[in-house]
Amino acid sequence: EPEVTQTPSHQVTQMGQEVILRCVPISNHLYFYWYRQILGQKVEFLVSFYNNEISEKSEIFDDQFSVERPDGSNFTLKIRSTKLEDSAMYFCASSEAAVGAGGLVETQYFGPGTRLLVL
Template sequence: EPEVTQTPSHQVTQMGQEVILRCVPISNHLYFYWYRQILGQKVEFLVSFYNNEISEKSEIFDDQFSVERPDGSNFTLKIRSTKLEDSAMYFCASSDGWVGTTEAFFGQGTRLTVV
């Protein structure tokens, strides 16, 4: 069964460093998303990406964040200068249609720890 794959499963980085989280969405999907969950808190929407551009972003997704689909298979989230409060589980998701009417498939997540 197709699934969304995220790498690495756990990443530790120094505060101020850049980090890239990688995702391979399901191959025929057109909509891509990043969410994060700080420990003990809600899963929060960061950004959605469709047709090679950001379709929606939250207040959390500020200038330190960027997304890219560098080739036909990968979808990346870059955090330019990590802060301690960026420590969280980051989930990638994809869907073949609008999220209201089609299922969003989630990856297992990347646990980012900023030290």
């Protein structure tokens, strides 16, 4: 069964450093997402990406964050200058999506996540 993969599984970085989290979505999927989950808390939406551009972003996704699909298979999340509060599990997800009555209907497949620890 196809699955979303993410690398690295764990990343430890110093505050102020840049990190790049990598994801390989399922190959025929068109919609891509990044979420984060602070330990013990709920899953929070960061950004959605479709047709090579951001389609929606949350208030968490400020100027320190950026996303890119550099080569048609990878989907990356960059944090330019990490803060202590960026420590979390970051999940990538992808979907085929479809149009249903009243809006977007889809199944999102989550990757295993990257645990980021900022010291």
